[in-house]
């Protein structure tokens with residue numbers, strides 16, 4: 001894991017992040033003054049979609065937000081990134097998913113996540129989006145909506161021959177076994193791999209061991225990201241773990257690196273399907289390495305025009 005405190009947790013939130021910085025955390029019943037307040041965009045699905053779109057992918061976001069100002073801004077942000085919001089539903093039955101966070105000067109935090117509208121994405125919504133899912137080159141799924149909805153979307157995609165990129169985050173220990181068999185590519189970070197396999201993962205060797213356990217559960221390809229050490233991969237075709245290192249960069253804020261990586265990998269799977277898996281992962285490493293050199297999540301994601309031509 002490459003980040004801690006506020007940043008580590010910001011990645012596990014849904015759609016909007018509401019953050020106050022204070023010198024210390026308040027006690028029960030206490031009111032204190034903070035010195036900074038900001039509202040950010042998330043969660044993982046949107047971040048990954050934004051990264052893929054900035055590389056040039058034609059992308060659509062299938063999700064549900066509230067019929068509130070957070071939901072409206074969320075949709076506006078997707079539009080600004082040239083992402084289709086035709087299937088970004090708004091509901092009156094719940095608020096847009098949020099994470100309210102208080103962080104003190106030591107980086108300690110208190111976080112309340114309200115999944116809200118995320119959990120209302122249902123079968124009917126997916127049916128309406130069926131034609132865009134079945135015509136996609138790649139569909140990415142995470143665990144920020146109900147597992148049943150994710151499984152249904154993955155099943156729809158696979159039955160239409162669409163490649164699936166599944167990011168089991170935030171991780172749950174007793175993941176439904178169908179998530180493995182429905183994943184063309186199963187991509188997680190060290191802590192997620194640890195939760196899913198029960199094996200400690202902290203370097204390429206231990207990642208290789210965990211990746212093999214995940215592969216045996218039925219995915220075609222497993223990728224475990226290792227922060228500054230790049231990633232490890234193996235596949236049914238080549239079941240021997242391969243370490244794909246990345247270039248050393250001066251990291252200023254690793255928040256959102258995992259989502260940048262997943263978004264980039266989806267882009268290569270969709271638009272450069274004839275590249276070797278190793279080459280796709282090398283390039284995804286390079287793009288995520290750009291993201292760690294700037295602060296924030298989506299604000300740190302590079303655009304195609306700012307990247308070396310060799311990546312395209």
Ligand SMILES: Nc1ncnc2c1ncn2[C@@H]1O[C@H](COP(=O)(O)OP(=O)(O)OP(=O)(O)O)[C@@H](O)[C@H]1O
Pocket residue numbers: 001002003008011189190225226227228229230231246247248249251254255256257258259261284285286288289292
């Ligand atoms: N310090 C770093 N230097 C270069 N590349 C990095 C660094 N940290 C992360 N990366 C790139 O980002 C990818 C994903 O990082 P990581 O494994 O930390 O994901 P993560 O834990 O999901 O990240 P986060 O939760 O911070 O978004 C790595 O595989 C690597 O390509």
Ligand SMILES: [K+]
Pocket residue numbers: 253254255256257291292293294295296297300
């Ligand atoms: K960043």
